[in-house]
Amino acid sequence: MTHLQAGLSAETTEKARLELNENPDTLHQDIQQVRDMIITRPDIGFLRTDDDFILRFLRARKFNQVETFKLLAQYFQYRQQNLEMFQSFKADDLGIKRALMDGFPGVLENPDQYGRKILILFASNWDQSRNSFTDILRAILLSLEVLIEDPELQINGFILIIDWSNFSFKQASKLTPTILKLAIEGLQDSFPARFGGIHFVNQPWYIHALYTIIKPFLKDKTRKRIFLHGNNLNSLHQLIFPECLPSEFGGTLPPYDMGMWARTLLGPEYNDETEYTHTYDALHVKEALGSSDKDCTEKLMKRSQSAVEPGTLKHKDRDDDTAQPLLALD
The missing domain is CATH 1.10.8.20 (N-terminal domain of phosphatidylinositol transfer protein sec14p)
Incomplete structure (x- = not known):
């Protein structure tokens, strides 16, 4: 070595x-x-x-x-x-800070069963009067820059879960082809991260329609890693074990603390956006991530994926019509 x-x-x-x-x-x-x-x-x-x-x-x-x-x-x-996107590219930039405080992105403390870091987005938290889509994208890219410093994540990669619950048609109408192209280019074509899966949950019909529009711009490899679960958590749990997920996604972990990742980037002095003015300290972030990242992995690597029997994790109050992901992982 x-x-x-x-x-x-x-x-x-x-x-x-x-x-x-x-x-x-x-x-x-x-x-x-x-x-x-x-x-x-x-x-x-x-x-x-x-x-x-x-x-x-x-x-x-x-x-x-x-x-x-x-x-x-x-x-x-x-x-x-895209020079304007990377001016003041730091956690205490007002636009990035607001996005982080609103959970764009959320980053779970523990990885999934394969060591992949789990990022989550609650789409309905997007308030256009507070966050521009560009600032949300900048916050996601900044978070990935910090996370990719970890060589374990360079190898194990990432998982992204987007919860579309309560995401309105009006909000969806703001996702123009221009900004979606900007996001695709930034995440799919221009960043050294291995994305093992992108999971949509609780997506309404117009998100299906939106996906159909952007699908031609996605690489075949990317398309095969996008899963549309609807409101069925069973198919999600067959790919990401419940032990690694917060309760919002039917997992066994406590509800996600929306401010956790923002506090990690902004440091212990994090207060509110009118008081905090320091940039993130990469060393502080590394220490804050700590060794707990491996806890879920160490517990679950012993468990084979065959332990998840089809239907055993199905919620009785969930719709059964979308039990299978629309796209399969190769």
């Missing part, structure tokens, strides 16, 4: 080898070969090219060096093309 793999558990190191083709003997060579490609794109300002930084892109593209460089270039090109 090289110093670039320091801090990884033995299980995660083996997972990186098997799933991502990560080889400690050629790690530095792989990184340098990606770095050598930078001269082919003089139109892009590559503001960071250190080993640790390039490694997260290699992991996101399973050590395919050409695809890695393409993602690295798109990461910086996206920032060049």
Whole structure:
């Protein structure tokens, strides 16, 4: 194991080898070969090219060096093309701070049974008079920047759950093709994160319609990782065990504390948006995340997925018509 793999558990190191083709003997060579490609794109300002930084892109593209460089270039090109989004790109920026305080995004303390970090969004919390969609996207991207510093998450990846309960047609009408394209480009095409699943729950018909519109802009790999569960929690629980979910999603954990992630980023001095003016401290965030991230994983890795019998987690008061996800994970 090289110093670039320091801090990884033995299980995660083996997972990186098997799933991502990560080889400690050629790690530095792989990184340098990606770095050598930078001269082919003089139109892009590559503001960071250190080993640790390039490694997260290699992991996101399973050590395919050409695809890695393409993602690295798109990461910086996206920032060049959307400069206004990344001005004052810090947690105490008023727009980002408001979005964080409203739970955009929420980040669960414990990962799922496969070590993937769980992000949650309660769509109905979007108040257009308070949060612009751009600020919500900025808050999500900033959160991912902080989280992706963890090499375990570079390998294990993320899960996103969006709860569309009480999300009105009026709110949905504000999701224009322009802003949706901005979000897709920022998350799908320009960020080195491995998304193992994007789960819609309690989505109304007009969110189905919206998904149909944006579907052609999604990569095939992304489409296969989107699950539309409706109001049936059984299919959600077959993919993310209830032991890893708060009660809002039928899980066994307490209700999600909407301010938890905002307090993590803003620090112990977090009060309200008129008083707090400090930026987040990356070291503080790392300490706040702590070792508890592994608790759920350690408890549940011993449990095979076959332990979830079809129908055993079904809620009696839920509609049975949408028991299966519309899209299957490959």
